[in-house]
Amino acid sequence: MIARLSVITILASWLTSITCANLVYKMYEPDDEILLTANLAEHCKVNVIEGEGKIMECVLHAPVLQPFIDAGGQSILGKIYKASDGDPWHLCDLQARVCRAIEDNRDYDGDCTEVIGNCRSALRHLHEMMFNKPPSKQICNNFARKSVRGFFHDFMSNAIEGSILSEHDVAMNFGLCRWTQYVNVLSDQTACDPGSIIAMAGQLGYLACGVDLWNVDIAAHPSVTLNRPFPCGSKIDQSPLFDSVTKQRKEEFSDAQLASNSTAMEEFWYATNGHFNPRNDGEIGYSAEATAAAHAIGRVTCPPDGITDTGSQPPYKTGFFHKPKDLGDNQLLWAKPNTQVVNREFQQGIDKISSTQCANPDSDPSPQPEGIRPDTDPEETDFNAEGGLCGMPTHFGTGTVHVGSINRVPRWMETVEHEASSWPDWSIYQSQCRNSLDMYIPLELLTLSDIELPQSASL
Numbered sequence: 001m002i003a004r005l006s007v008i009t010i011l012a013s014w015l016t017s018i019t020c021a022n023l024v025y026k027m028y029e030p031d032d033e034i035l036l037t038a039n040l041a042e043h044c045k046v047n048v049i050e051g052e053g054k055i056m057e058c059v060l061h062a063p064v065l066q067p068f069i070d071a072g073g074q075s076i077l078g079k080i081y082k083a084s085d086g087d088p089w090h091l092c093d094l095q096a097r098v099c100r101a102i103e104d105n106r107d108y109d110g111d112c113t114e115v116i117g118n119c120r121s122a123l124r125h126l127h128e129m130m131f132n133k134p135p136s137k138q139i140c141n142n143f144a145r146k147s148v149r150g151f152f153h154d155f156m157s158n159a160i161e162g163s164i165l166s167e168h169d170v171a172m173n174f175g176l177c178r179w180t181q182y183v184n185v186l187s188d189q190t191a192c193d194p195g196s197i198i199a200m201a202g203q204l205g206y207l208a209c210g211v212d213l214w215n216v217d218i219a220a221h222p223s224v225t226l227n228r229p230f231p232c233g234s235k236i237d238q239s240p241l242f243d244s245v246t247k248q249r250k251e252e253f254s255d256a257q258l259a260s261n262s263t264a265m266e267e268f269w270y271a272t273n274g275h276f277n278p279r280n281d282g283e284i285g286y287s288a289e290a291t292a293a294a295h296a297i298g299r300v301t302c303p304p305d306g307i308t309d310t311g312s313q314p315p316y317k318t319g320f321f322h323k324p325k326d327l328g329d330n331q332l333l334w335a336k337p338n339t340q341v342v343n344r345e346f347q348q349g350i351d352k353i354s355s356t357q358c359a360n361p362d363s364d365p366s367p368q369p370e371g372i373r374p375d376t377d378p379e380e381t382d383f384n385a386e387g388g389l390c391g392m393p394t395h396f397g398t399g400t401v402h403v404g405s406i407n408r409v410p411r412w413m414e415t416v417e418h419e420a421s422s423w424p425d426w427s428i429y430q431s432q433c434r435n436s437l438d439m440y441i442p443l444e445l446l447t448l449s450d451i452e453l454p455q456s457a458s459l
Helices: 005-013 040-047 055-063 065-070 076-084 090-102 110-130 141-157 178-190 196-208 253-262 262-273 283-297 337-355 407-415 439-445
Strands: 022-031 034-039 225-227 435-438
Touching: 022 065, 022 076, 022 435, 034 040, 034 076, 034 439, 040 055, 040 090, 055 090, 065 076, 076 090, 090 262, 110 141, 110 178, 110 225, 110 435, 141 178, 141 196, 141 283, 196 225, 196 407, 196 439, 225 337, 253 262, 262 283, 283 337, 283 407, 435 439
Parallel strands: none
Antiparallel strands: 022 034, 225 435
């Protein structure tokens, strides 16, 4: 196992006796300089299940959230604010989640401990691929964009379990070949399974491109579940999205249909998410926001496929969904100082997608005609990928999901990162560990530089 400083050791300066002291977090509300306090020992026992003795001690007494409090941010401030006001659920939930992700609190055997070390090594290389070193400005690079796209596409065929490595012949995966080759090599080099690598890469990709999953919502704080069975083959047949003969996405779920036909859009999500959230919900609200966020940082490189609801094939422009403009001086409250630029570029992109999404947005929302976005610049695509979310006929509520509420992105990530219609069998080449293992990426980032960077000519 790769040597690593214990998180408990790092936090020892904040607490003399982990097993004795009541844990009280304190944080100043920045505008009013009001000191907020939250006593976890009073409220958080309900967040621990029976038999989790070490985790109970950690939840009630270990200041595992102190580094995030010191770093500041809207999400942790909101959690402490609500806890100080008598509603500690979200703070306690995060405390318990971080405690479960600390190996010292779990009775893992040697095989499982080795898996965690292997995947931590893979995370180190993923981070190296996506993030610039200070003082260089963080940018959203192509590898990060591909990682977000690959996360979605692996999920669409069954689950995030690595089957996308064997699904290159599916047209929607064109452009991901080199990315999947990298995942394959990184898995071989580190012995972390491909599904776990893709799950980590998806979360890191959002972060690298300006979507701070852990700082835009009070309720959600997604983890990664490590150690997934790897199918060593395609799982297209598991999904109702694909034609059983052609092995391609069904025509009714083509790009042009989803952009121009609200019935097609809701049926697409009912098919994608129906195994865990059936109609008339289909998890469309959170799913729509996560896809819109992916598009805000993404681009169209190949012409969108299919025909529209009128039977036409518009000559959609390729290009980025949004090219950043003058960002001005406005600072995002949820953004951290060293990532303000990439965060604001993302925010500008999602605002543009939201403003051009629907025709008649204030009265009778419907898809923009022919799935074409108005008011695009020459370097931007005019393909309106979110158009079909306007005026869906059976989706509960108003039938329209207006994108732009980015707090729903981490909620989607938290929901689907370990969701499957059915898990494949374990490969004989995988570890003998059969436990699901918890990782909380913000916790890992605190000490990631201590992890040796995997080295390989193929990487």
